[in-house]
Amino acid sequence: MQLIPCPWCGPREEAEFHYGGQAHVAYPEDPSALTDEEWARYVFFRDNPSGPFAERWSHNAGCRRWFNAVRDTRTHDLLAVYRVGEPMPEVTA
Amino acid sequence: MTVSPLHAWTDRLAALAPVLGAAEVPFRSQLTVRVSDPDAIAATGATLGIGFPSAACTFTSGTGRFGDVEVLWLGPDEFLVTASPGLQVTIEEVLRGSLGTARGSVVDTSAQRTTVVLQGPRSREVLAHGCSVDLHPSAAPVGTCVQTLLARTGIVLQVTGDDTVTILVRSSFAEYFAAWLTDACVEYLAVP
Numbered sequence: 001m002q003l004i005p006c007p008w009c010g011p012r013e014e015a016e017f018h019y020g021g022q023a024h025v026a027y028p029e030d031p032s033a034l035t036d037e038e039w040a041r042y043v044f045f046r047d048n049p050s051g052p053f054a055e056r057w058s059h060n061a062g063c064r065r066w067f068n069a070v071r072d073t074r075t076h077d078l079l080a081v082y083r084v085g086e087p088m089p090e091v092t093a
Numbered sequence: 094m095t096v097s098p099l100h101a102w103t104d105r106l107a108a109l110a111p112v113l114g115a116a117e118v119p120f121r122s123q124l125t126v127r128v129s130d131p132d133a134i135a136a137t138g139a140t141l142g143i144g145f146p147s148a149a150c151t152f153t154s155g156t157g158r159f160g161d162v163e164v165l166w167l168g169p170d171e172f173l174v175t176a177s178p179g180l181q182v183t184i185e186e187v188l189r190g191s192l193g194t195a196r197g198s199v200v201d202t203s204a205q206r207t208t209v210v211l212q213g214p215r216s217r218e219v220l221a222h223g224c225s226v227d228l229h230p231s232a233a234p235v236g237t238c239v240q241t242l243l244a245r246t247g248i249v250l251q252v253t254g255d256d257t258v259t260i261l262v263r264s265s266f267a268e269y270f271a272a273w274l275t276d277a278c279v280e281y282l283a284v285p
Contacts, residue, residue, distance in 0.1 A: 008150075063167065
């Protein structure tokens with residue numbers, strides 16, 4: 001089974017983690033000003049790149065913290081992990 | 094009469110003796126402390142008489158005003174204080190007082206988990222049957238405290254001695270854990 005390096009606990013089995021979708025999706029500054037279409041775009045529309053993708057993961061069975069990871073969607077390699085609030089590191093796929 | 098989660102398994106756990114000393118230590122006082130301010134963490138540790146663990150996946154232990162107490166790292170701002178049975182209400186009040194005006198919480202979670210102590214040279218080997226964390230003494234020295242999955246059930250695993258491992262398991266999963274442990278010991282029981 002693939003090991004995912006939790007930024008707090010170190011490498012653990014993939015089964016201990018939960019996927020949380022695309023990272024760095026900013027909450028609208030003024031949600032009430034959004035049109036239905038803009039709101040739908042915020043809620044449902046996500047990037048779907050072939051290559052490095054910044055995602056949120058949660059170490060469910062361990063420290064239960066959310067963190068971010070850059071995963072290559074073609075190879076399922078985790079290129080980098082970083083804590084919430086930290087900027088996305090430069091990666092080379 | 095209060096019955097502990099593994100009351101019915103006392104004899105079956107004791108029967109693992111040639112391989113593993115396994116026994117439940119029921120009703121330990123357990124308090125989940127959520128606090129992130131370093132000063133408040135230090136103050137709470139000072140009140141308890143046992144410093145809180147500063148490194149991830151470790152625990153500290155010592156004897157303070159509440160007797161033998163352990164403080165487990167559960168997350169960057171989350172700790173579990175464990176002590177002898179019956180002390181939870183007192184410790185909860187004292188710790189809550191020591192937080193002062195800092196943001197944080199102290200919650201009595203004693204009923205959440207029961208404690209099982211495994212002892213013997215095979216303790217790490219038996220656990221490795223269902224636990225993916227590296228339990229070799231070089232990777233998990235005494236003082237290690239990890240939350241992980243053991244045979245798909247969530248546990249808190251403390252390495253309390255070279256040959257001693259303490260498992261905290263949810264009360265509702267305790268019998269499942271005991272059944273799994275009994276099964277994992279079978280191959281060693283067959284060969285004297």
